[in-house]
Each structure stands twice: as structure tokens, then as C-alpha cells.
Amino acid sequence: MNLTSSIQRPTLHEELVERLRNLVIEDILKPDEKVPEKELCESFGVSRTPLREALKVLASEGLVVLQANRGARIARVTREELENTFPVLAALEQLAGELACAHLDDEGISKIEERHAEMLAAYKAQDRKAYFQANQDIHNALISGAQNDVLKAHHRRLAARVSRARFMVNLSDERWSEAISEHKQMMMRLRCRDAVGLGQLMKTHMTNKLAAHVKALGSDGEPRQKQT
Amino acid sequence: MNLTSSIQRPTLHEELVERLRNLVIEDILKPDEKVPEKELCESFGVSRTPLREALKVLASEGLVVLQANRGARIARVTREELENTFPVLAALEQLAGELACAHLDDEGISKIEERHAEMLAAYKAQDRKAYFQANQDIHNALISGAQNDVLKAHHRRLAARVSRARFMVNLSDERWSEAISEHKQMMMRLRCRDAVGLGQLMKTHMTNKLAAHVKALGSDGEPRQKQT
DNA sequence: TGACTGAATTATGAATTCATAATTACGTTT
DNA sequence: AAACGTAATTATGAATTCATAATTCAGTCA
Structure with a gap:
């Protein structure tokens, strides 16, 4: 008997929260659009009650109003x-960096090392999609590593809130190469378990990311150019 | 016509979230107790639907499971x-301290100065209740000051999560005097708008607060002694 | 023609109902 | 008497229903 895979997803509303969240993050449901309660109910095959419960939760997360x-x-x-979100x-990433240095074991670090190598490869190949994935994996691994x-x-909640923006914005070449160099430095700090140093770098990394985003955004908050 | 007081609380579930949250924070609904859906419905005079919606929201906040x-x-x-919460x-308080130094105007600072004086007075009078209130006001003012x-x-969400613990734990005399001296230092930094310094102090202050709490708690997470 | 009024329609918040899972109460067996 | 199994009761998740607020649309009058 396998006890690890028991109980998948008991309640409808939890499942719905998950699915709706993804619809928002993947920009299928677009900002300012009103949520088509009826349609969603039909396409998910549920009644309004659990869907509305899910909307309440998403509202408390700030994804819908x-x-x-x-x-x-x-x-x-x-x-x-x-x-406001990026600072x-x-x-949080600064804290995560400090804690990850303290708590990650050698195996954990070497796994990040692998992803880091993949990320560099994606950069070399100018494969934005693969880069985004590897980049996200690294950040998530560091967050998880903080235990x-x-x-x-x-962190998850904040990231969800801005992930649409991150998804939409095209990375400039300059920022991309800068981000790569920041990541290299981060890895160096991680390797020698310099907690304060890694934390500081992760904070700076995130701050720079914001600057790049704001530069890429119009005053309305919508991207000047969409991702291809 | 007075436009500032229009629209108090449009939806039932919002009101319920608020009320239930308070019941939890004020420790009227106690940990591990199951939520008496039926009773609450009756005493609030609402049906189960909005109450259950509220519970879903509180669950996403981590106040109920x-x-x-x-x-x-x-x-x-x-x-x-x-x-895990205190770090x-x-x-967040470190960040708030840095931002508050940058954004608070002189008037904002002098308001905090007033509360600080009240807090010192409460300490002198050994009035724990007044101290707690002034202390909380100061922290909230700094958080708000971060704009x-x-x-x-x-911050609000995290604070709500541990406020019960803070409410329950008796402050030791040593920790109290230590906290007072930390607050004095914080005020000094705020006065000269030393953002990094204030941030650092607020971080340390919170860390010390945790240490005091953990010391006062048994391994089960319940306080060794209740507040009088 | 265009703005306004009011009825018809639709959408929304909340109560109620319903099917089912969990718990309790009871009886049987050893 | 204790432990097990089964029926009765209750609690829970979700669908449905209902009352009302918002929106749409047709008709009227300037």
C-alpha cells in the first residue's frame, strides 16, 4: 500500500481556487474583466456555491476584487x-538567502548548481522560455531551502501577484546579461555558505528586477510590448 | 450630505470574516476547537452560506484549518x-523601518514620539495593558509610515497569526526593560532618519521578542502561565 | 434625434434543500 | 463487561431556490 499518494483533492473549492488562480496568472482571465460566473460554472461543471467560495479566497489574496x-x-x-511588492x-528573498545558506545540505546545493548550469546553457542558447523556467526553479529551490x-x-502569494507582470514583460538583453552575472555571484556566495552575502545579493537582484520591470511598463501598468 | 460615512459593510461574509477573526485573536474560539457552525449561524443570525465563505477565507489566512x-x-x-513567523x-519590520525613515514627515514622527512617551509612562507605572497598547500603536505607526x-x-496577516500568542504570554521583567531600551534606541534612529539603523534595530527587536516568547512557551506551544 | 422613465431581464447575495460522509447510539457476540 | 458491527443521527459539501440589486431595453416626451 502506498500511503504517500492518498487523498488527492478533497474539496471542490480548493480545486477551483487552484484552477482560477492559474487562469489569472496565465492571463487567460484578464485584468479588469469581470469574472463570468455562469460560464465558469458550466465549463468546470460545478454549481455557483463552490465557485463563489473560491472567488472569496482569491479576493483575500488580492487576485480578484x-x-x-x-x-x-x-x-x-x-x-x-x-x-510596493518588489521591496x-x-x-523575503534576502531572508530566504540567509536561511538557505544555513539550512541547505550539500546535496541541496548541488541540485541548485545543476539548475544554475541549465540556466547558463539557456542563456547561451538565448532560449528565453528555458531560462525563465530554470530561473524560477532556482529561486523556488532557495525559498524551499530556507525551510x-x-x-x-x-513569498508564494507575493510572487503570484506579480507573476503575470513577469510573464508579460520582455527581458531586455542588457538586463538579461546583468541578471546572469548576478546569479553567478549568488552561486559563489551559496557555495561558500556566505549567508549575509547571499541574502544581500538576492535582495539587490530583486530590486534590479523591479527597476527593469518599471522601465518596461507604461504608466498604466500595462506592458509597452507584449511577449512574443 | 456626508459622503465619508456611506456604505458601511456591504457583504455579510466580509463582516463575518472580521468578526470571526476577532473571535480567534481574542482567544474566544480556542485552538483545536472545532468551529460550531450551527451555533455561530444562530448567534450571528445568518445562514450557513456566508459563514462558510468566511471560513474559507480564514482558512486561506491560516487562522482555521x-x-x-x-x-x-x-x-x-x-x-x-x-x-518560522518571527524571522x-x-x-518585514526591518523593511518598514527603512521605508518609514524615508517617508515619514516630521508630523508623523512627532506622533510616534508622543506614543513613545506614553509607552515609557506605562512602563514607569508598570501598566502592562497600556504598555501593550502603546507598543502596538508604535509598531503600527511605523508600518503605516512605510507607505x-x-x-x-x-505584516498584518503575520501579526494576526501570532497575536494570540503575544496576547497570552506574560512579559518577563527583564525582557520588558530590554524592550524599553530597544525602543529608545529605535526612536533615536528615527529622529535622525537613519533608515538602515532603524531597520536593523527593528529586526533585532523582533528577533529578541521571539526568543522571549519561545522561552515562555512549553514544547506544546501553549504558554506555561496565562496572563492575569 | 436624443435624453429620460420605467418595465423586463439578468446577475448577485444569501437562504434553503439535498445527498452523502462522519459520528453517535445501540445491540449483539464472545 | 468489552469489542465489534450496524442502524440512527448529525454534520458537511454542494446544488438549488429565492429575494433583491443592477442592467438592459423599449417607449415616451422634449
Whole structure:
């Protein structure tokens, strides 16, 4: 008997939260659009009750906004919010870097090392998609490596909030090469378990990422150019 | 016509989230207790639908845990979670300190100065309740002073999660005097707008607070002694 | 023609109902 | 009497229904 795979997803609303969240993040449900309750119910094959429960949860996460008697709309991530989010993300990543240095074992580090190599390869091949994936994996591995579930949960929530923006924005060549060099430095710090140093670099890395994003955004918070 | 007081609380579930949250924080609904859906519905005079919606939201905040087909229980804050939460809180307060130095105007600072004086007076009078209140006001003012709603929201959520613990634990005399001296230092940094310095102090302050808490807690996460 | 009024339609929040899982109560067996 | 199994009861998740707010649309009048 395999005990690790028991109980997949008990409740409908949990499943719905997950699915709706993805629809928002993947930009299938677009900002300011009102959520088509009826259609979603039909396509998911559920009644309104669990779907509305899911919307309440997503609202508390800030992914949708509820208007009394006027239903739900997909939240628009304003430039201001973006500018507010990144410093917080940066602070959490700094902490994650410090904790990861302390808690990751050699095996954990070498796994990140692998992903790092893949990321460099993707850069060499100018494969943006593979780069994004490897990059995200590295960040997630560092967050997980911190072994702090509270940190992980809050980071996850913040990242979800801006991931659409990250998804949409085209990385400039300059920023890309800069990010690569920052990652190289981060790996060096991780290797010698320089907690404070890694934390500092991760904070800076995130701050620079924000600067690049803001530069790429118009004042309306929508990207000047869409991703190809 | 007074436009500032229009629209109090449009939806039932929002009101319920608020009320239930308070019941948890004020320790009226106690950890591990199962949430008496029926009773609450009756005492609030609402049906199960909005109450259950509220529970879903509180679950996503981590204040209650939902068990499939077994209803909701008030979440227990384990020692481990406490130990995970404080570093994150510390990181956020550090950031808040830095931002508050940058963004608070002279008036904002002098308001904090007032509260600080009240806090010192409460300490002199050994008035724990007044101290707690002034202390909380100061922290909230610094958080608000950072002028970053994302930071504020996440801080609020984290603080809510551990506030019960803070509420329950008796402050030791040593820790109290230590906290006072930390606060004095913080005020000095704020006065001269030393952003990095204030941030550092606030981080340390929070870290020390954790240490005091953990010392006061048994391994089960419940306080050794209740507050009078 | 265009703005306004009010009825018809639709959408939304909340109550109620329903099917089923979990718990309790009870009886049987050893 | 204790342990097990089964029926009755209760609690829970989700669908449905209902009342009302918002929106749409047709008709009227300037």
C-alpha cells in the first residue's frame, strides 16, 4: 500500500481556487474583466456555491476584487502596487538567502548548481522560455531551502501577484546579461555558505528586477510590448 | 450630505470574516476547537452560506484549518510556526523601518514620539495593558509610515497569526526593560532618519521578542502561565 | 434625434434543500 | 463487561431556490 499518494483533492473549492488562480496568472482571465460566473460554472461543471467560495479566497489574496452586488473582477496590478511588492519580495528573498545558506545540505546545493548550469546553457542558447523556467526553479529551490513554511507561503502569494507582470514583460538583453552575472555571484556566495552575502545579493537582484520591470511598463501598468 | 460615512459593510461574509477573526485573536474560539457552525449561524443570525465563505477565507489566512467532511477547527499555532513567523515578521519590520525613515514627515514622527512617551509612562507605572497598547500603536505607526500597502497587508496577516500568542504570554521583567531600551534606541534612529539603523534595530527587536516568547512557551506551544 | 422613465431581464447575495460522509447510539457476540 | 458491527443521527459539501440589486431595453416626451 502506498500511503504517500492518498487523498488527492478533497474539496471542490480548493480545486477551483487552484484552477482560477492559474487562469489569472496565465492571463487567460484578464485584468479588469469581470469574472463570468455562469460560464465558469458550466465549463468546470460545478454549481455557483463552490465557485463563489473560491472567488472569496482569491479576493483575500488580492487576485480578484469583489464589488458588492456587482460581482467579481480580475484585479489590475497597478504600477504602484508593483513598486510596493518588489521591496517586500526582495526582503523575503534576502531572508530566504540567509536561511538557505544555513539550512541547505550539500546535496541541496548541488541540485541548485545543476539548475544554475541549465540556466547558463539557456542563456547561451538565448532560449528565453528555458531560462525563465530554470530561473524560477532556482529561486523556488532557495525559498524551499530556507525551510520556513511561513516565508514560503508569503513569498508564494507575493510572487503570484506579480507573476503575470513577469510573464508579460520582455527581458531586455542588457538586463538579461546583468541578471546572469548576478546569479553567478549568488552561486559563489551559496557555495561558500556566505549567508549575509547571499541574502544581500538576492535582495539587490530583486530590486534590479523591479527597476527593469518599471522601465518596461507604461504608466498604466500595462506592458509597452507584449511577449512574443 | 456626508459622503465619508456611506456604505458601511456591504457583504455579510466580509463582516463575518472580521468578526470571526476577532473571535480567534481574542482567544474566544480556542485552538483545536472545532468551529460550531450551527451555533455561530444562530448567534450571528445568518445562514450557513456566508459563514462558510468566511471560513474559507480564514482558512486561506491560516487562522482555521478545514478538514474535508469534518468541518473547520481553529488552527493551533505550533512552536515551530512561531519560530518560522518571527524571522519573517522581523524582515518585514526591518523593511518598514527603512521605508518609514524615508517617508515619514516630521508630523508623523512627532506622533510616534508622543506614543513613545506614553509607552515609557506605562512602563514607569508598570501598566502592562497600556504598555501593550502603546507598543502596538508604535509598531503600527511605523508600518503605516512605510507607505507600502503590500508590506502592511502581509505584516498584518503575520501579526494576526501570532497575536494570540503575544496576547497570552506574560512579559518577563527583564525582557520588558530590554524592550524599553530597544525602543529608545529605535526612536533615536528615527529622529535622525537613519533608515538602515532603524531597520536593523527593528529586526533585532523582533528577533529578541521571539526568543522571549519561545522561552515562555512549553514544547506544546501553549504558554506555561496565562496572563492575569 | 436624443435624453429620460420605467418595465423586463439578468446577475448577485444569501437562504434553503439535498445527498452523502462522519459520528453517535445501540445491540449483539464472545 | 468489552469489542465489534450496524442502524440512527448529525454534520458537511454542494446544488438549488429565492429575494433583491443592477442592467438592459423599449417607449415616451422634449
